[in-house]
Structure formats: structure tokens, C-alpha cells
Amino acid sequence: MLIFECPYCGVLTDETDLAAGGEAHLKRFGPGSSDDEFESYLFNRENPKGIHFERWRHVNGCGKWFNVARCTVSMEVFGTYPAQTLEPPAEIKDKISEKKPGWKWKEFS
Amino acid sequence: MKKYSAFAVAREALRDHIGWERAWQSPEPRSKYDVIIIGAGGHGLATAYYLGKNYGIKNVAILEKGWLGGGNTGRNTTIIRSNYLQDPSAAIYEKARSLYENLSQDLNYNIMFSPRGVMMLAQTQHEIRGYKRTAHANALQGVSTEFISPQKVKKLCPIINIEGPRYPVLGALWQPRGGTARHDAVAWGYARACSDMGMHIIQQCEVTGVNTMNGKAVGVETTKGTIVCEKIGIVVAGHSGVLADMAGFRLPIESVALQALVSEPIKPCMDVVVMANTVHGYMSQSDKGEMVIGGGADGYNNYSQRGSFHHVEETVRALVETFPIISRLKMLRWWGGIVDMTGDRSPIISKTPVKNIFMNCGWGTGGFKAIPGSGWAMAELIAKGEPGPLAEDFRVTRFREGQFIDESVAAGVAH
Numbered sequence: 001m002l003i004f005e006c007p008y009c010g011v012l013t014d015e016t017d018l019a020a021g022g023e024a025h026l027k028r029f030g031p032g033s034s035d036d037e038f039e040s041y042l043f044n045r046e047n048p049k050g051i052h053f054e055r056w057r058h059v060n061g062c063g064k065w066f067n068v069a070r071c072t073v074s075m076e077v078f079g080t081y082p083a084q085t086l087e088p089p090a091e092i093k094d095k096i097s098e099k100k101p102g103w104k105w106k107e108f109s
Numbered sequence: 110m111k112k113y114s115a116f117a118v119a120r121e122a123l124r125d126h127i128g129w130e131r132a133w134q135s136p137e138p139r140s141k142y143d144v145i146i147i148g149a150g151g152h153g154l155a156t157a158y159y160l161g162k163n164y165g166i167k168n169v170a171i172l173e174k175g176w177l178g179g180g181n182t183g184r185n186t187t188i189i190r191s192n193y194l195q196d197p198s199a200a201i202y203e204k205a206r207s208l209y210e211n212l213s214q215d216l217n218y219n220i221m222f223s224p225r226g227v228m229m230l231a232q233t234q235h236e237i238r239g240y241k242r243t244a245h246a247n248a249l250q251g252v253s254t255e256f257i258s259p260q261k262v263k264k265l266c267p268i269i270n271i272e273g274p275r276y277p278v279l280g281a282l283w284q285p286r287g288g289t290a291r292h293d294a295v296a297w298g299y300a301r302a303c304s305d306m307g308m309h310i311i312q313q314c315e316v317t318g319v320n321t322m323n324g325k326a327v328g329v330e331t332t333k334g335t336i337v338c339e340k341i342g343i344v345v346a347g348h349s350g351v352l353a354d355m356a357g358f359r360l361p362i363e364s365v366a367l368q369a370l371v372s373e374p375i376k377p378c379m380d381v382v383v384m385a386n387t388v389h390g391y392m393s394q395s396d397k398g399e400m401v402i403g404g405g406a407d408g409y410n411n412y413s414q415r416g417s418f419h420h421v422e423e424t425v426r427a428l429v430e431t432f433p434i435i436s437r438l439k440m441l442r443w444w445g446g447i448v449d450m451t452g453d454r455s456p457i458i459s460k461t462p463v464k465n466i467f468m469n470c471g472w473g474t475g476g477f478k479a480i481p482g483s484g485w486a487m488a489e490l491i492a493k494g495e496p497g498p499l500a501e502d503f504r505v506t507r508f509r510e511g512q513f514i515d516e517s518v519a520a521g522v523a524h
Contacts, residue, residue: 001417002409016419020408022363039509043361043452047350049412072364072410 006058007066007080013058021055024067025087025106049073051096051103053088056080069096110305112217132297133177133304138311138333142170144491145329145338147316147352149173151182151292151477152469153344154299154310155484156491158216161306163485164492169308170338172331174315174348178296181346184414184446185477186369186391186403188382190227190287192254194243195514197502198455199250202475204499205482209290212481218298220290221396225380227287228262230431232276232387240282254284266381268434275430276388289382289393292477299484319356325464326356340465342491347412347447349470358462360470361508362449366416367406367474370425370443372435374398388427389420392435400435402428406448406474416445448473452508454517458486458500467491468505 003014023045029037046052052072057065067085069078069092076099079092087108096103103109111117111130121128144160146153149171160166173179189209191202213220231237240256247254259271262281271278300310311333318330319341328337343352347364374397384391389405404424407416421443429436451457451471456479458469469487472479486499496504502514 001419015417035509040359043508044359045350045361045363047360047363047410049348049351049364052410054409072412075411075413 002070002075002077004056004068004077004080006061006064007082008064009058009062011061013061017058017060019057019059021057021065024053024055024083046106048105051078051100051105053105053108055083071100110301113219132301133310135312136309138170138172138309138314138331138336140335141337142309143168143338144340144342145169145336146171146342146344147329148180148343148345149177149296149300149310149312150180150344150346151178151296151299151480152346152472152483152487153342154178154296154303155480156342156344156469156487157303157308157484158299158306159484159488160492161303161308163488166492167306167308169303170336171303171308171310172314172316172329173310173312176312177300177310178293181446181448181476182296182480183293184369184444185292186393186401187289187292187477188227188287188384188391188393188403189222189290189478190284190382191252191478192227192229192243192247192282192284192287193516194246195455195516196250197514198516199247199252201482201486201499201503202479203250203252203482204485205479206287208481208485212290212295212298216298216302218294218301220294220298222288222290223396224286224288225382226265226283226285227382227384228257228265228281228283229384229386230262230278231280231282232278232385234279236387237279240280243282252284253286254282257281257283266379266383268378268432269383270431270433273430276385278431287382289395295477295480316352316355319352319463319466321356321463326466340467340491342467342469342487344469344487346449346470346472346476349449349468353461353468356461356463356466360457360468360505361452362457362471363410364412364447364449365406365409366411366414366445367404367448368416368421368443368445369401369403370421371395371399371401371441372438373441375400375438378434383431385427385431388431390424390428390431392428392432399441400438406450412447414445414447448476450474453513453515455514456483456503457505458483458490458496458503459505460490460494460496461505
């Protein structure tokens with residue numbers, strides 16, 4: 001059972017209170033974008049075996065979306081942060097670098 | 110290869126069983142093959158088998174990171190059915206189901222196919238309408254299914270409680286020619302037949318890189334050295350994204366855990382497969398007497414072959430309401446497999462941006478039932494370089510074109 005700290009409420013919540021929302025930091029491509037960009041935005045996903053940044057919603061709680069840094073193999077959680085940001089906070093990135101040197105996810109590392 | 114037969118059993122019984130030979134060889138890899146199949150699960154082995162049988166391509170290696178059939182082939186709930194709504198799905202799953210009927214004879218290996226019938230319970234008004242629509246679609250597709258009454262459900266499966274307080278059984282979509290098979294035997298049977306054709310099944314040989322030149326595949330790097338080949342078939346289910354990354358392209362796929370469990374063995378009490386999609390659970394009884402139970406998939410990316418406990422709890426809770434007699438059963442084993450989910454919940458059998466690399470993936474929660482049909486279509490794609498009628502609609506570019514084969518709506522949940 002995954003347990004995260006909701007960055008808004010500050011409470012520890014488990015999966016039964018949460019809804020998974022897939023990959024985080026997707027850049028939206030809409031009208032005016034190329035076919036490649038639009039296809040990639042809609043369907044193609046990183047789906048990494050390792051570090052993954054993803055969206056979760058605290059459904060049975062504050063109802064807000066937040067982001068989680070997690071390893072998809074060990075299930076280790078490196079931290080949670082509010083969704084209103086374009087990239088993960090430095091402290092979470094440092095924490096991951098400590099455990100998994102050389103990690104890479106999209107343009108972040 | 111010595112054939113298995115009643116005569117062979119009698120012959121070996123008279124001489125202390127010294128004459129049985131290994132079912133398949135475990136050779137060291139050569140430096141070059143015509144075709145390399147990555148992944149020795151059911152789909153990979155079936156692809157290799159039909160490459161040899163239908164197209165005479167036998168200089169083939171099947172590379173496997175772990176052991177043969179040790180991934181989702183050995184982790185599913187062994188259900189075989191073809192009652193799909195969309196035409197392309199019905200075509201390939203029905204092809205697979207019909208190949209399963211004669212597979213034991215074809216492979217000379219008993220896969221224990223048991224066409225015991227599959228019913229999908231309708232427990233809401235919406236499901237009644239949905240399944241009636243599927244039954245009509247199946248009639249047009251030449252797939253034999255019918256919508257049956259709650260009384261017939263009770264007659265076919267006496268242990269079911271059709272008057273559940275929350276989700277009464279209102280009818281069912283019944284496919285009498287669906288059923289189950291022994292999943293390991295499917296992999297073993299194909300492996301034995303492939304090995305007999307001179308193909309190399311190389312276990313514990315992980316692919317660590319895909320070599321390309323001028324946008325064309327030329328070979329693979331493995332833990333047992335570099336292997337050169339002309340064509341590569343990637344058939345690795347949950348790890349498709351990892352292999353695609355090595356080859357330099359992305360896929361519309363996410364890997365998640367799907368869980369199943371079996372109970373302790375009990376006396377035979379259920380001779381059909383029952384799926385209850387509204388409450389997320391399906392159950393059948395194995396030949397050993399265990400109740401084989403499958404649940405829903407988790408909603409988050411996962412490569413750990415373990416799922417979340419609360420999903421199993423939900424599944425079992427729902428099944429106890431539908432089958433009250435299982436309430437005191439103990440759970441014997443519980444496991445997860447990593448399934449590759451596409452956006453429209455239909456598979457991908459396709460050419461890729463790299464020439465001579467072919468993908469067969471995205472079977473999600475419904476791969477086992479499709480193994481022979483998937484192998485048949487994938488073999489045609491690899492041999493000819495172009496998809497045949499079965500694979501054509503499952504091209505990866507369908508997402509860009511908006512030509513989805515939307516079974517997620519049709520099936521409601523895991524299928």
C-alpha cells in the first residue's frame with residue numbers, strides 16, 4: 001500500500017484515499033501544435049522502470065491534485081509537492097540523486 | 110523429437126521411464142540469426158512457432174531475460190474467450206480461440222484446453238444493454254455468444270447468488286465455447302515445437318541494447334554477447350517501454366500491476382468461468398480444485414510484480430457476495446504481473462519507427478486468451494514486413510489517426 005503525505009493537508013494518506021492521475025509535468029499541446037506534438041502529449045508516456053514523477057489526487061480528503069516522486073521498481077517515495085509547479089523542487093531531486101546517481105526523467109535530472 | 114502418445118506412455122512405463130527426452134534444448138547463442146524474438150512468453154513463442162510453421166523461417170532465436178513463460182504467461186487466470194464488441198478484436202481473439210481448440214493436437218502437447226463456457230454477469234441495467242449489444246455484434250462477427258437469463262445463470266452455476274442485495278444478477282453474456290487452458294503448458298508446448306524446428310530458445314539472456322544503423326535494426330546487445338540479425342520482434346509485455354527506449358522510440362503504453370490469487374483446493378463445485386465486471390472480479394475452478402480469482406488492475410505505474418492489497422480486498426469482498434460458499438476459503442497464493450496498458454485497451458501489433466523492428470504489446474489484462482492469434486498475426490507481420498488482415502487495425506499509428514479500437518468502454522473494466 002502506497003502512503004504519501006498530502007502537501008496541502010500535511011496528513012499521511014494511503015491509496016484508498018487517493019486517485020492516481022498518471023504522468024506529471026506533461027506539457028499541453030493544443031490547437032496550432034504539430035501532429036507529432038499532439039500525439040505525444042495525448043498518448044505517449046515515459047513509463048520508466050525507475051524514477052517516475054506522477055500526479056495523485058487526494059480524493060477522500062482535500063480533493064486537490066499533487067505530485068509524487070516515486071520509484072516504480074522499489075516503490076520508494078522520494079517526496080510530494082504541490083502540482084502548481086513546472087519542475088520538481090531541488091530538495092526532492094537531491095534526495096533522488098543521493099539514492100540513484102545518474103537518474104534521468106524527461107529533461108530533469 | 111519423440112512424439113508424446115498413449116503408446117509412448119506405455120512403452121516408457123515398461124522401461125522405468127528412461128526414454129523421455131528434454132522437451133526443448135538450451136543452446137548457446139550463435140552470432141547471427143534471421144529473426145530475433147525478444148521475450149519467451151506465450152506470445153513470443155507463438156510468434157516463433159508460426160514463423161516456422163506458416164512461413165518456413167526457422168533460423169530464429171528467442172531471447173528471454175528470466176525463464177520461459179515466467180512472466181505474465183504464468184501469472185494470468187487462464188481464461189479464453191472472444192466475446193468482444195469491436196470487429197478487429199473479435200477477429201483476432203476468435204482466431205486465437207479457434208486455434209486453442211486444436212492446439213494440443215497441433216503441438217503434440219496437452220495444453221488442457223477446457224471449453225467449459227464463460228459467462229460475464231450483467232449486474233446493472235447498463236450492463237444488460239451493453240452485453241445485448243455485444244451479443245448482436247458477435248452474431249454478425251460469427252462468434253457464438255448469447256444473452257441468457259438469471260435462471261439460466263443459476264442453472265449453469267448453482268453456487269452463484271443471483272439475488273444479491275446490492276448487485277443482483279440480471280442476466281449474462283454467455284460464450285459456451287470459451288473456457289480455460291493450462292497456461293504453462295501453452296508456453297511449454299510452443300517451446301518444444303519451436304526447439305524441434307531448430308529454433309534457439311535462450312533463457313537468462315537479457316537484451317541490454319538494440320543496435321540500429323541508418324534507421325534500421327541490425328542486432329541486439331545481450332548479457333551473452335552481441336547478436337546480429339535481420340529482423341527483431343519485441344514481445345515483452347510490461348517491459349515494452351524499456352525495450353522501445355533502447356530502440357529509440359516511445360510507446361503509448363503504461364505498465365501497471367494486475368493481481369490474481371487462488372484459494373485452497375476444494376471439491377469440484379463450479380464448471381464454468383464467471384466474470385463479474387461491475388464488481389471487479391472473476392473466478393473459475395482449476396483442475397486441482399483451487400478457485401482461481403482475478404482482480405482489477407492498479408491505477409499507477411509499477412514494475413514490481415506486486416500490487417496493492419486493497420484491490421484484492423475489493424475483489425474478494427465482491428466475490429463473497431456473489432458466491433457465498435467461498436466466504437470461509439483460505440487464500441493459498443497471491444501474485445501480480447506487470448501488464449502493458451494502451452489508451453484504448455487494445456493491443457499493438459505493428460511496425461515501428463525503426464525499420465525491421467516489430468512490436469507486439471499492449472495486451473494489457475487480456476493477453477493469455479490471445480496467444481495463438483497474436484503469434485499468428487505477428488509472424489505474418491515479421492515474415493512479410495507488412496501487417497496482414499488480423500494485425501492491420503492494431504497498428505501503433507492508430508492513436509495519431511484517431512482510429513481507436515475502443516474496448517475499454519465495451520468491457521467496462523479489465524478484460
